[in-house]
Amino acid sequence: MNLVATVYGIEIFPLGKIFYYSENGENIQKDDYVIILDEYGVDYGTVILGPKEVSIDEADYEIKPIMRKATDEDLGTIQENEKIAREAESITRELVRKHGLPMKVLNAKYIFDRSKLVIFFSSKTRVDFRELVKDIAKHFRTRIELRQVGARDEMKHIKGLGLCGLRSCCSYFLRDFESVTLKHAKKQQMMINTSKITGPCGRLLCCLSYEHDFYLNTLEGIPDEGSTIFYEGKIAKVITVNVFLSRVTVLTDDGEMMSLPFSYFKEEENAGNWKIIDHGRSDNFVDGVDNLSDIEDK
Numbered sequence: 001m002n003l004v005a006t007v008y009g010i011e012i013f014p015l016g017k018i019f020y021y022s023e024n025g026e027n028i029q030k031d032d033y034v035i036i037l038d039e040y041g042v043d044y045g046t047v048i049l050g051p052k053e054v055s056i057d058e059a060d061y062e063i064k065p066i067m068r069k070a071t072d073e074d075l076g077t078i079q080e081n082e083k084i085a086r087e088a089e090s091i092t093r094e095l096v097r098k099h100g101l102p103m104k105v106l107n108a109k110y111i112f113d114r115s116k117l118v119i120f121f122s123s124k125t126r127v128d129f130r131e132l133v134k135d136i137a138k139h140f141r142t143r144i145e146l147r148q149v150g151a152r153d154e155m156k157h158i159k160g161l162g163l164c165g166l167r168s169c170c171s172y173f174l175r176d177f178e179s180v181t182l183k184h185a186k187k188q189q190m191m192i193n194t195s196k197i198t199g200p201c202g203r204l205l206c207c208l209s210y211e212h213d214f215y216l217n218t219l220e221g222i223p224d225e226g227s228t229i230f231y232e233g234k235i236a237k238v239i240t241v242n243v244f245l246s247r248v249t250v251l252t253d254d255g256e257m258m259s260l261p262f263s264y265f266k267e268e269e270n271a272g273n274w275k276i277i278d279h280g281r282s283d284n285f286v287d288g289v290d291n292l293s294d295i296e297d298k
Contacts, residue, residue, distance in 0.1 A: 026066075035070055041116060042112050104123065119136070122150075178209045227280040228280065230276075231250060231273070248260045
């Protein structure tokens with residue numbers, strides 16, 4: 001039996017993951033603040049979408065009901081909490097300098113019921129922040145949670161420009177990060193130059209994943225550059241594979257250069273006229289090196 005619920009999409013952190021919460025009978029509109037129960041406790045979030053009907057099985061978590069639409073009093077508490085959170089960021093940065101810790105304070109969130117103050121930071125190494133937590137707790141007299149985030153999440157917090165000159169995707173619209181590896185760049189026939197395919201965060205560009213499926217589908221069944229094929233009774237080397245022209249250039253062993261359409265390799269009637277003899281480079285061949293481990297931000 002497929003159970004359906006009427007839900008709203010709630011954003012707890014700016015550009016963070018959207019969580020579904022079921023309706024509670026109130027008239028709730030987009031951009032309204034609502035009071036909810038999340039992993040931190042009684043908290044608040046912003047309505048991003050809905051109402052809409054979704055299958056209960058569609059969510060990989062329990063869909064909880066919205067507690068209430070934020071009242072004027074709640075909005076006052078939210079505003080005050082956000083002010084305290086900004087103060088916490090400033091004080092924590094001072095304490096980090098005092099303790100000489102190798103970490104960068106990014107953001108802070110004071111939970112609606114003030115049961116916890118969550119401070120987000122980034123660091124390239126493991127940090128012993130026990131004494132730091134004690135000092136912060138003395139000042140704010142509440143539970144303190146320091147949460148370390150990765151390089152991509154750090155960029156989402158501090159924002160910036162991408163290589164394209166536009167705002168970085170993570171600080172503009174991207175909520176979830178897909179795994180991006182060097183195979184994405186190789187499949188798109190890009191020159192493997194780290195300065196050209198990495199973002200300000202130092203990780204591979206998230207946009208490498210945007211057209212990846214197109215290249216996978218288009219190049220399915222097409223021999224790779226550098227491979228050797230048996231073509232209509234001749235041995236031929238694949239010189240270039242042009243995705244945009246949908247053509248493969250091959251050089252036969254008798255010196256004949258030919259340009260073949262992708263359709264030649266995809267049509268069933270030609271299946272017996274060609275086959276791959278040697279794939280040439282391995283799937284992990286990048287910039288002259290075989291078996292290069294994937295680089296990704298998990």
